[in-house]
Amino acid sequence: MDNPEIIESPMGRMNVDRNGNVLFLDEERLNRKEQPDKPVRRNRPRGLGVKDLLVSCVGAKPVNYGLFTAAFRLLVRCMKRFLRRPGIGRNLFRRVMMVGPVDEPSGYTKGVWLPLDVDLSDHSGSERVPWDLLEQAIRSSTYIGGLNRCICRETFGCSDFPHDMACMFFGRSGEVVVKNGIAERLTPEQALERVARAKGLGLNAEAVHVELEQYVWGLKNQDMEQFLEVCFCCPCCCVAMKFCREGTRDIKDRWTPSGWTATIDQDACIACGSCAPACPQECIGFDEDGVASIDQEHCMGCGYCVAACPASDCIRIRQTMPMRDSIHDYFLAEDGFDLKAGY
Incomplete structure (x- = not known):
């Protein structure tokens, strides 16, 4: 123009x-969106190892999957009650959810949206699209674990999207969910097939690092620097989006676009x-x-x-907006999360 x-x-x-x-x-x-002066996030000290023992025992396994769906339903009810109401209850809930003040060096959620169905009508074809970021992450990952059931859709009884269209975990987090018996190891080709299926269903992808989910999936402190999850979120059931919807602006800003x-x-x-x-x-x-x-x-x-x-x-x-070079760069530049290249 x-x-x-x-x-x-x-x-x-x-x-x-x-x-x-x-x-x-x-x-x-x-x-x-960049925070160049923000300290790079570091794992919390292991201490006596009580937390590591706890998450190892309670992490989502087939035997206790139902407990986590009940916990997710309770979590959503608490969101609606506390997130926008000032006072002790709101501050406590925010701390429990590990979404404290934005100037803290660690302890909060980060999500990057990767839309799969984008408008290419005025796109030259020489530039990259969000799919390319996903493919790059998938092909560079040392390990990918794909959940066999979506905990959000299971929680709310989704009738619009299949429950086996579920999250993928990269690196050490992928190994943990496979070991816990709720996921299978995926080859890069299988992971890309899952992305293609999500697109066919009208779903988008979201790359997330959610500290609270350390308890859900059973990740030890030392594993959190490799915790990268890719979700295929539906508008009806995604707990992360319910949290975003109910949150104040500082919480909403934890989710950012990939340029689209x-x-x-x-x-x-x-x-x-x-x-x-x-x-x-x-x-x-x-x-x-x-x-x-x-x-x-x-x-x-x-x-x-x-x-x-x-x-x-x-x-x-x-x-x-321009796109960054990799999913890793969004986390590092915008929130000081060094999730280790290659995951």
């Missing part, structure tokens, strides 16, 4: 025009408002006529608004 005009919307500065076309890749926004976000063709918008309730980031605003716009600063590219929109091709997932 000649002389592109920066669009102002109800949600602030945009780098897309009113038809959802990307005017430029916002490198400044990518740089704003949602854009809206405002001329095609029918002003139905269906997209906003679907957005875990609460980053969709409306003008006086009810026409929607997306705050690119906070959109993470999950695509839930795309699925909720009844207007064909009104919302698309497009590249609006």
Whole structure:
């Protein structure tokens, strides 16, 4: 586009025009997400080894899988009760969930969204897409364990997506879930087949490091620097997205895009408002006529608004920021998580 005009919307500065076309890749926004002065996360000391013993005993195994689904249901109820209410209960819940203040060097969740169905209509083909980041991580991993049951879909009895479409774990975390009998070792080709199946089902991928899940999967402290999980999240059951949806802005900002976000063709918008309730980031605003716009600063590219929109091709997932070189780089640059190249 000649002389592109920066669009102002109800949600602030945009780098897309009113038809959802990307005017430029916002490198400044990518740089704003970096925390170069943040200390690199280190594993907590093992101490007397009580925690390591605990997680080894209670980690998810076939015999106690039902206990974890019950715990997940309780967790979601606690989210709704405490996360947005000020006071002792909220602060305690946040500490238990290990999502303390953002300036802490360790102890919180990080997620990077990797949309699998993206708009390539104005993509030259020479640039990479989120699938490439996944393939790179899969092929460089020393070990991949694929769960045989999705704990989130099991927890909430999902009827829209198959329960065997489940997470993958990389490195030492993959070895642990296989040893616990809830996963099988995957070859790189099998892992990529799982990604392709997720795309066919209309699911997106999310690379996450969640400290609380140390207890769920039975990971010892020494294993946490290799803990990388890739989930295939549905909008109805994903506990991480329920946590994001109920959380305050500092919690929502723990989830970031891989460079691809949602854009809206405002001329095609029918002003139905269906997209906003679907957005875990609460980053969709409306003008006086009810026409929607997306705050690119906070959109993470999950695509839930795309699925909720009844207007064909009104919302698309497009590249609006440059991409980093690897999944590892998102964690290191944005949150000081050195998950060790190769996982």
